[in-house]
Ligand SMILES: [Fe+2]
């Protein structure tokens with residue numbers, strides 16, 4: 001038996017980079033990630049992992065907020081402590097070498113872009129003790145990052161940097177990919193389990209509309225080759241969504257992609273993969289609690305923060321004029337919403353927040369001549385608050401907890417009906433543009449998202465047992 005604990009997207013943010021003023025407030029309220037609290041969350045996760053029975057810890061990239069030297073220094077200190085108890089492998093990725101070159105610090109209502117960052121070759125040296133030094137072979141890619149392969153007990157671990165594909169975007173040039181396949185084939189010839197870790201997705205989880213920009217280039221070609229070469233697991237991060245997905249090639253060979261959600265945001269997962277003689281078990285665990293500035297918080301804290309990304313502006317829209325204008329006007333430099341409209345906006349937001357499924361259904365059916373949503377289904381949950389249903393589905397995008405509704409369940413029927421509305425309307429409207437293939441494809445993807453979030457495909461995102469090949 002061999003057990004691996006995985007975390008991803010730590011996005012450690014040093015508290016030295018912000019004073020909690022207005023500029024920081026606007027930054028953190030527009031992000032799913034908990035920034036100032038990230039150090040405390042990482043400590044909590046590492047303590048739990050250090051006390052567990054796992055044999056190896058792997059971290060799937062985005063260790064730092066935006067590649068800041070100070071963030072890397074602090075997070076590596078935590079890793080050094082963890083590595084005293086558990087062997088720890090990492091890969092680094094775009095947020096670790098600051099691909100946008102705009103690392104920021106926040107003082108009062110001002111943002112300063114003068115924070116020193118690290119380059120990919122510097123990071124390679126910096127994190128060498130966490131994987132590369134255990135490797136029997138490495139490949140250095142065009143940004144100077146190392147992909148590395150390690151032989152463990154019956155397991156071949158291949159940590160990859162996928163930040164450059166050769167044709168732009170995330171992925172691998174052909175030479176790099178050939179190196180990967182060589183390691184996989186060698187491991188399979190030795191009867192080993194092959195585990196790859198990269199940052200970006202190989203397989204989109206929910207739909208291309210949501211994950212399309214998060215997958216590597218030439219994803220189908222690469223997935224086919226990896227499955228046929230015999231890869232068992234691909235651990236990825238980046239999407240901040242917890243998902244387990246199986247990819248099966250045209251030749252019938254499969255691998256499982258474990259997309260580990262972000263540690264610094266809801267649901268703060270620690271994912272465990274147990275390798276037994278005849279099966280693999282994937283279990284999603286989480287941090288229990290964390291202590292930030294002497295105050296203990298449960299995991300709900302990160303959930304509330306993620307909810308606030310959606311609800312914060314609405315709540316301010318109901319009864320906090322100053323906060324509402326601050327948030328809205330910070331979305332874009334060109335925005336300058338006048339406070340005189342606040343009363344009207346506040347009324348509308350209050351109406352929306354109180355809206356029941358029954359009322360929303362009636363409005364949709366009024367606008368669509370009774371053909372929008374199934375009346376019987378709406379009636380069954382007519383008193384339910386609409387926003388609460390939307391929030392539950394929204395959270396499940398991040399935590400993979402999407403409930404499998406029965407096809408007769410009113411929630412399933414209503415979501416399916418609403419998701420199919422754009423496609424249905426486009427058929428009857430005499431607008432040529434709506435008939436275009438590109439738009440129709442988007443409409444189909446909207447329906448796929450609805451299906452995946454109310455009738456998720458297997459394997460289960462929280463607990464899965466997979467037979468060994
Ligand atoms: Fe990330």
Ligand SMILES: [Fe+2]
Pocket residue numbers: 062093094095199237238239
């Ligand atoms: Fe990322």
